[in-house]
Amino acid sequence: MAGILYMIPCPIGDFDHPYEVLPATNGEIMQRLDYFIVENSRTARRFLSRANIGRPIEELELAECNEHTHPKELEQLIKPLLEGRSAGLISEAGVPGIADPGADVAALCHRRGIRIVPLVGPSSILLALMASGQNGQSFAFNGYLPVKPPERDKAIRRYELRAQTEGQSQLFIEAPYRNVKLFDRLLTLCHPGTLLTVALDITMPSESIRTAPIQEWRDAPPPPLDKHPAIFIIGSLSSHPTSHHTGPDRKFGQNKRNPKKVLPIR
Amino acid sequence: MAGILYMIPCPIGDFDHPYEVLPATNGEIMQRLDYFIVENSRTARRFLSRANIGRPIEELELAECNEHTHPKELEQLIKPLLEGRSAGLISEAGVPGIADPGADVAALCHRRGIRIVPLVGPSSILLALMASGQNGQSFAFNGYLPVKPPERDKAIRRYELRAQTEGQSQLFIEAPYRNVKLFDRLLTLCHPGTLLTVALDITMPSESIRTAPIQEWRDAPPPPLDKHPAIFIIGSLSSHPTSHHTGPDRKFGQNKRNPKKVLPIR
Numbered sequence: 001m002a003g004i005l006y007m008i009p010c011p012i013g014d015f016d017h018p019y020e021v022l023p024a025t026n027g028e029i030m031q032r033l034d035y036f037i038v039e040n041s042r043t044a045r046r047f048l049s050r051a052n053i054g055r056p057i058e059e060l061e062l063a064e065c066n067e068h069t070h071p072k073e074l075e076q077l078i079k080p081l082l083e084g085r086s087a088g089l090i091s092e093a094g095v096p097g098i099a100d101p102g103a104d105v106a107a108l109c110h111r112r113g114i115r116i117v118p119l120v121g122p123s124s125i126l127l128a129l130m131a132s133g134q135n136g137q138s139f140a141f142n143g144y145l146p147v148k149p150p151e152r153d154k155a156i157r158r159y160e161l162r163a164q165t166e167g168q169s170q171l172f173i174e175a176p177y178r179n180v181k182l183f184d185r186l187l188t189l190c191h192p193g194t195l196l197t198v199a200l201d202i203t204m205p206s207e208s209i210r211t212a213p214i215q216e217w218r219d220a221p222p223p224p225l226d227k228h229p230a231i232f233i234i235g236s237l238s239s240h241p242t243s244h245h246t247g248p249d250r251k252f253g254q255n256k257r258n259p260k261k262v263l264p265i266r
Numbered sequence: 267m268a269g270i271l272y273m274i275p276c277p278i279g280d281f282d283h284p285y286e287v288l289p290a291t292n293g294e295i296m297q298r299l300d301y302f303i304v305e306n307s308r309t310a311r312r313f314l315s316r317a318n319i320g321r322p323i324e325e326l327e328l329a330e331c332n333e334h335t336h337p338k339e340l341e342q343l344i345k346p347l348l349e350g351r352s353a354g355l356i357s358e359a360g361v362p363g364i365a366d367p368g369a370d371v372a373a374l375c376h377r378r379g380i381r382i383v384p385l386v387g388p389s390s391i392l393l394a395l396m397a398s399g400q401n402g403q404s405f406a407f408n409g410y411l412p413v414k415p416p417e418r419d420k421a422i423r424r425y426e427l428r429a430q431t432e433g434q435s436q437l438f439i440e441a442p443y444r445n446v447k448l449f450d451r452l453l454t455l456c457h458p459g460t461l462l463t464v465a466l467d468i469t470m471p472s473e474s475i476r477t478a479p480i481q482e483w484r485d486a487p488p489p490p491l492d493k494h495p496a497i498f499i500i501g502s503l504s505s506h507p508t509s510h511h512t513g514p515d516r517k518f519g520q521n522k523r524n525p526k527k528v529l530p531i532r
Contacts, residue, residue: 022386097397098392122386131382138406141404
């Protein structure tokens, strides 16, 4: 019988106390594994040694899978799983499988009938959205903005339009050293009433998450964005429940895309 | 100074051992709180009593915020925060603020300058995507499908088209008793090569997450969907990295929307 591929999150910032952001169960599962597919050996070793997995790191087998890995090498990476050995997949920060080469390993495991079990951990995308107050019934994560200014501006306009027409919250990220420039462009291009969330340093002591209309961001001192990891969320004020007080009978959720009762599946 | 609103996740299924899916830190924060804004008092009390927060549940103040709450009542709910008391926000299952009325409380807190801190916990949306092997660099969560069959079919076609044209993974959910019908419609309407993930009973012992092309789903016995919580993900095979072996020089991520190096922000 094939082994199981565990998707193992690690902390986003500080690795010193991983169980501040990870359930203890994750450690129990890691204790049973001796094979790890990792995005970066150095950071993975650092994480595993802080995670008290009860055996020397030297005894573990670590195989790297990152942007330099060729598709043909993937089969080799999952061979131990096909032979019955379980493995852990660890990305460079946060949850694996979202916007990293770990997704390629998972995709191949599905093709080979290998079971995949995801473990709970910090995702800056999800944490930013939870705290944003923006529409979480419909949202899109768009990854990195285009690098070239004209394409970047076009993307910003497209996200704002989609937020307005579909009420879908639009999340995106930028290389941290370009955050300040991006923020300037958002203030210039977006409608004064468009809602913008800036979520900085998620799970770190310096964490800050703020949502306000573009006009308020324009009038306030800029957030300390430079070189800090940030998630940006554009939303429409009209899909923002508390902005409507149109009548005494209005209840929550009635301006959402799908007004029927929300069942507890999140 | 105003208090802090903590977004506090709870388990999705079994409440008996909450720290299997929650970091111990969440418990330490809950121990310091005596005011909770909750979607459902009964399940919140059950969660809090299992979470060993070190004081009798009767001593806690619980205020409900759900689909029956009127917008005008929101100001009352956050009044203790404005007076300097911190609060915890707990939804019926999983992480709060995503597809629940908790987002309305968070939105108002942003308008009143109250700091919001999200805590790590299980999100079936995120866990399903992590384990799906589908594109996590660009994905959209669309909430519930429309109830009426013609609109539901139109939505399925729209999601498949967007997955094909934009390479954006499309996540959606259905009321669990309608899962079987939805699955049938997906097999009927979608292209044989379209990728479908069915993620069932996330974080539960019966958890199962499988990704396969529609044609393979058609040829296999159907998954045990009826009345089980499920996340569905539609993706395009052409944005599925391991499906291409077009040349010896192809590296991972090159067929993604934005080919530049992925920084560790997730």
